[in-house]
Amino acid sequence: MKLLNIQKEIPDILLDIRYCTTYNFIGEIIDGYIDPVALGTKELVKQLKVINSKARQMGYRLKIWDAYRPQSALDHFMTWKDTEDDKMKSIFYPKYSKSYLFENDFIIEKSAHTRGSTVDLTLVDEKTGKELDMGSYFDYFGDISSPLHKDGLTTIQIQNRMTLRHLMLDNGFIPLESEWWHYTLKDEPYPDTYFNVEVKSDGN
Numbered sequence: 001m002k003l004l005n006i007q008k009e010i011p012d013i014l015l016d017i018r019y020c021t022t023y024n025f026i027g028e029i030i031d032g033y034i035d036p037v038a039l040g041t042k043e044l045v046k047q048l049k050v051i052n053s054k055a056r057q058m059g060y061r062l063k064i065w066d067a068y069r070p071q072s073a074l075d076h077f078m079t080w081k082d083t084e085d086d087k088m089k090s091i092f093y094p095k096y097s098k099s100y101l102f103e104n105d106f107i108i109e110k111s112a113h114t115r116g117s118t119v120d121l122t123l124v125d126e127k128t129g130k131e132l133d134m135g136s137y138f139d140y141f142g143d144i145s146s147p148l149h150k151d152g153l154t155t156i157q158i159q160n161r162m163t164l165r166h167l168m169l170d171n172g173f174i175p176l177e178s179e180w181w182h183y184t185l186k187d188e189p190y191p192d193t194y195f196n197v198e199v200k201s202d203g204n
């Protein structure tokens, strides 16, 4: 088995696997997501364990929105591109046309997620149980989601993004410059492999 169930390995991690629900930018359960779980390589899990324990010491919990993503999911995104459907536009991409998302690499055909060592995540305050305010939300496609964006954000929102960024970058991850929630393991074990197994609770 190359892909482990992350929550089985790190039980205090929280999940909200949006692509296994209809609350995502397409508004449908995405192909390849059978169970609402996060899968990843053992190397990803190892580093997330380190980050989880540092986050817990700081009073936070990690919450994952997506990790390994099958190629069939990316193919679903590409099929959606050529349809007229934009029912989730007002929530996830109010400022852009659907075609702009693809032309500007907010959505791509070959994603690091498919290699099993990339994760979309945020921090939750363990006292309140609430996500830290990052100034934009998962899969809000726009400039404001760029991790180093400052215009229109409060000092607290900028600080919260930096807390997550430092936790990830200081512990073996590299960022994506369009999404504050997206990090890829620097020394990923399968840099050229795009997996296409399903997301299921027993791993794959």
Ligand SMILES: C[C@@H](N)C(=O)N[C@H](C)C(=O)O
Residues within 6 Å of the ligand: 105, 106, 107, 108, 110, 111, 112, 113, 139
């Ligand atoms: C679709 C969006 N959440 C995303 O993950 N975009 C990046 C570019 C990716 O697919 O790797």
Ligand SMILES: [Zn+2]
Residues within 6 Å of the ligand: 066, 113, 118, 119, 120, 179, 181, 182, 183
């Ligand atoms: Zn991502």
